[in-house]
Amino acid sequence: MTVAALPETTARRRRSPLTEAIRRHPTVTAGLAIMAVLVAMAVLAPYLWTIDPMKLDPRFRLKPPSERNWFGTDHLGRDLYSRVIYGSRVSLQVGLAVAVVATLIGTAIGLVAGFLRWVDALVMRVMDGLMAVPGVLLAIALMALTRASLETVVIAIVIPEVPRVVRLVRSVVLTLREQAFVEAAEAIGTRFHRVLAKHILPNAVAPLIVQATYICASAMILEAILSFLGAGTPPTIPSWGNIMAEGRQYVRVAFWLLGFPGLFLTLTVLAVNLLGDGLRDMLDPRMRRRL
Amino acid sequence: MTASMAQAASPLLDVRGLVKHFVIGGGFLGKPKATVRAVDGIDFSLNAGETLGLVGESGCGKSTAGKTILRLLAPTSGTIHLRGADISGLSKAEMRPYRRDMQVIFQDPYSSLNPRMNAGEIVGEPMLNYGLATASERRGKVAELFQRVGLRADSMVKYPHEFSGGQRQRLGIARALALQPGLIICDEPVSALDVSVQAQIINLLIDLQQSFGLSYLFIAHDLAVVQHISQRVAVMYLGKIVELAPTGELFANPLHPYTEALLAAVPAANPKERRTRALLTGDVPSPISPPPGCRFHTRCPHAEARCKLEEPALKQTAAGHSVACHLR
Numbered sequence: 263m264t265v266a267a268l269p270e271t272t273a274r275r276r277r278s279p280l281t282e283a284i285r286r287h288p289t290v291t292a293g294l295a296i297m298a299v300l301v302a303m304a305v306l307a308p309y310l311w312t313i314d315p316m317k318l319d320p321r322f323r324l325k326p327p328s329e330r331n332w333f334g335t336d337h338l339g340r341d342l343y344s345r346v347i348y349g350s351r352v353s354l355q356v357g358l359a360v361a362v363v364a365t366l367i368g369t370a371i372g373l374v375a376g377f378l379r380w381v382d383a384l385v386m387r388v389m390d391g392l393m394a395v396p397g398v399l400l401a402i403a404l405m406a407l408t409r410a411s412l413e414t415v416v417i418a419i420v421i422p423e424v425p426r427v428v429r430l431v432r433s434v435v436l437t438l439r440e441q442a443f444v445e446a447a448e449a450i451g452t453r454f455h456r457v458l459a460k461h462i463l464p465n466a467v468a469p470l471i472v473q474a475t476y477i478c479a480s481a482m483i484l485e486a487i488l489s490f491l492g493a494g495t496p497p498t499i500p501s502w503g504n505i506m507a508e509g510r511q512y513v514r515v516a517f518w519l520l521g522f523p524g525l526f527l528t529l530t531v532l533a534v535n536l537l538g539d540g541l542r543d544m545l546d547p548r549m550r551r552r553l
Numbered sequence: 554m555t556a557s558m559a560q561a562a563s564p565l566l567d568v569r570g571l572v573k574h575f576v577i578g579g580g581f582l583g584k585p586k587a588t589v590r591a592v593d594g595i596d597f598s599l600n601a602g603e604t605l606g607l608v609g610e611s612g613c614g615k616s617t618a619g620k621t622i623l624r625l626l627a628p629t630s631g632t633i634h635l636r637g638a639d640i641s642g643l644s645k646a647e648m649r650p651y652r653r654d655m656q657v658i659f660q661d662p663y664s665s666l667n668p669r670m671n672a673g674e675i676v677g678e679p680m681l682n683y684g685l686a687t688a689s690e691r692r693g694k695v696a697e698l699f700q701r702v703g704l705r706a707d708s709m710v711k712y713p714h715e716f717s718g719g720q721r722q723r724l725g726i727a728r729a730l731a732l733q734p735g736l737i738i739c740d741e742p743v744s745a746l747d748v749s750v751q752a753q754i755i756n757l758l759i760d761l762q763q764s765f766g767l768s769y770l771f772i773a774h775d776l777a778v779v780q781h782i783s784q785r786v787a788v789m790y791l792g793k794i795v796e797l798a799p800t801g802e803l804f805a806n807p808l809h810p811y812t813e814a815l816l817a818a819v820p821a822a823n824p825k826e827r828r829t830r831a832l833l834t835g836d837v838p839s840p841i842s843p844p845p846g847c848r849f850h851t852r853c854p855h856a857e858a859r860c861k862l863e864e865p866a867l868k869q870t871a872a873g874h875s876v877a878c879h880l881r
Binding site: 441442443445446447448449450451452453456460461464465 | 620623625645649652653656657659660661664665666667668669670678679682683725728731732
């Protein structure tokens with residue numbers, strides 16, 4: 263008889279679950295912590311505002327950070343702190359929406375492409391075509407076709423991001439369908455939809471989650487770029503990109519107009535990337551075989 | 554003769570002129586097209602309760618033959634009869650009812666189990682697919698199967714990576730048994746295991762055969778293993794069966810020069826034993842362009858002019874002993 267698996271060594275020093283998590287997955291914890299603060303900021307924005315972010319006040323134009331205006335004011339005397347807080351909502355909404363929508367659409371197309379040869383040839387050429395155009399350019403072109411709103415921004419960013427997911431899912435499907443356990447599933451009479459749901463998708467989830475976080479980060483940057491170029495979020499909504507675009511011409515006298523929104527954008531993207539990197543490391547060993 | 558008598562007389566599995574070619578290359582700007590003749594016309598039959606060993610070097614097409622018989626691959630030509638029914642041209646949906654009677658055990662116990670399903674789900678899935686039991690009945694049946702293959706029933710909640718190689722292969726066997734098939738195609742089921750574990754798995758397979766009256770098509774490259782489990786052995790070379798004989802007869806009196814060479818390559822238990830037979834030189838020719846005439850003539854120590862021109866047919870020389878060689 264084969265010897266039963268040895269019980270795992272339980273002689274681990276006693277630590278609280280939190281310290282244990284930090285020790286084992288420091289990047290995920292750091293990313294999660296920053297994200298938690300940013301999400302809280304976005305959700306609680308109405309309570310964190312000190313001054314209405316839309317309110318113009320010509321008496322306080324281009325003021326440096328002070329006790330009244332923590333991050334200073336812009337050229338119309340609007341409070342930068344409140345605007346930056348509000349801007350986090352746009353970034354997080356766009357990042358999350360793009361990540362979810364692009365992942366869902368990309369997964370659906372990728373699954374079909376991975377299984378059906380003739381669809382594959384057609385779809386992948388279209389995807390290659392989309393990838394040949396730089397994402398920013400494509401998004402600007404798409405924005406030019408429609409009226410500026412948060413939804414159109416999301417759509418304009420989703421379209422250039424979809425091919426990345428399609429390529430990933432397709433390659434995962436092509437690898438998995440050659441695996442013996444997928445052949446075994448057919449041999450034991452598993453129907454096609456169940457093969458997809460139980461054998462293919464669960465094994466594709468780990469790389470998909472990681473890819474989704476990277477898409478989330480790049481969507482936030484793309485949104486800021488679009489807004490900065492005046493092709494994104496309508497100027498009536500304060501987004502980090504909008505604030506930086508408007509502040510660009512005053513940067514010599516008011517560095518804070520670029521500094522604060524830029525800092526927050528950097529922090530957010532960093533947090534999402536840390537999360538993605540950490541998740542990849544966390545999920546990978548489980549995929550690998552251990553004996 | 555009545556229909557039922559005809560069925561009783563026909564073998565469980567009957568394979569005639571089975572061919573599986575793969576077309577590679579082609580397409581826009583691709584490499585020129587070529588045909589890999591993985592399986593190039595094989596005939597054999599397998600009776601109920603019997604084990605037929607299918608041996609040959611890597612790349613001789615034995616695994617492809619197994620997968621084609623299972624209809625995981627579509628045959629290029631030839632027929633496959635399972636209990637008298639021709640399954641060679643069936644669609645995936647039409648094939649489904651026949652899968653209950655024909656199961657498979659794979660070579661690699663690691664990649665043949667879904668890492669995201671626990672052991673109970675893996676073994677219970679075939680029953681779920683055919684709606685053979687309610688959820689609670691299934692649990693009991695899975696537990697029974699676990700015990701039958703020598704696994705603890707409480708390990709049902711564990712995932713494949715928590716099992717050893719031998720235990721994983723036991724899981725694969727339990728999954729194959731779940732549908733109570735008549736035929737199990739064993740695709741090198743022990744090649745990936747340690748020698749000590751190999752013996753346990755082989756003994757388990759023999760034991761299960763006796764309890765359930767199973768038939769095995771046992772694909773392997775290890776002659777010692779095949780000798781132990783099979784009643785008859787077919788030797789494959791480059792997509793063709795070159796010799797087919799009862800196990801004792803084949804090992805005592807090999808007729809084909811390739812079989813002789815294979816037997817000579819088996820390590821001897823006594824290192825002082827004198828080796829008289831020459832070992833083969835060179836590699837297996839490419840199945841894309843197999844040599845004309847006898848496929849073995851490029852490596853055969855006895856080849857004559859005729860062997861390079863004429864392809865020998867598989868002909869019977871003694872009761873149940875067939876060989877494809879001009880010289881025997």
